[in-house]
Amino acid sequence: MxxxxxxxxxxxxxxxxxxxxxxxxxxxxxxxxxxxxxVVSDLLLRELKSAPENVCxxxxxYPAECFEAVVTTQDAVELANAYIAEKVIGQTSFxxxxxIAIATLNKVDILASWNFKHIVNISRxxxxxxxxxxxxxxxxxxxxxxxxVEYEND
Numbered sequence: 001m002x003x004x005x006x007x008x009x010x011x012x013x014x015x016x017x018x019x020x021x022x023x024x025x026x027x028x029x030x031x032x033x034x035x036x037x038x039v040v041s042d043l044l045l046r047e048l049k050s051a052p053e054n055v056c057x058x059x060x061x062y063p064a065e066c067f068e069a070v071v072t073t074q075d076a077v078e079l080a081n082a083y084i085a086e087k088v089i090g091q092t093s094f095x096x097x098x099x100i101a102i103a104t105l106n107k108v109d110i111l112a113s114w115n116f117k118h119i120v121n122i123s124r125x126x127x128x129x130x131x132x133x134x135x136x137x138x139x140x141x142x143x144x145x146x147x148x149v150e151y152e153n154d
C-alpha cells in the first residue's frame with residue numbers, strides 16, 4: 001500500500017534549496033517510483049501562486065495519478081482555529097495550522113515539512129496532537145524529509 005504524504009509549500013520549495021534538495025529530491029524520487037502519493041491541498045496550490053516560477057511548475061512535471069487532491073473545509077478552519085485558541089501557535093501562523101488541520105481531517109499517513117519553527121518541532125507536534133485528541137481526531141505523524149529517506153539494505 002502506498003504511503004499518503006501531505007506536503008506543504010516548504011517541500012516544493014525545498015526541491016530547489018541547496019540545504020534541503022538532497023532529501024527533498026529523494027522524496028520526489030519515491031513519488032516517481034510509485035512508493036508514495038503526495039496529498040496536495042488547495043491551500044498549497046494557492047500558496048504556490050506567489051512562489052518563483054520553477055517552484056510553481058515543479059508539480060506539473062509529474063502525472064496527476066501521483067497526487068491526491070484535498071480541499072479546505074469548514075471543519076479544517078475550525079480545527080486550525082482550535083490550535084490557535086489552545087496557544088499551540090499564534091494567529092499569524094494560521095495557514096500553517098490549516099495545513100495541519102487539512103492533513104489531520106484527511107487522515108494522511110505523514111505530513112512532510114521543512115518548517116521547523118511552526119510545524120516540525122516536538123512542542124508544536126505535541127500541541128497539535130493534543131488538540132486533535134481533545135476534539136476526537138487521530139494524531140498526525142509530522143516529519144521532515146530526512147526521516148523519510150529510504151536507505152538500501154546493508
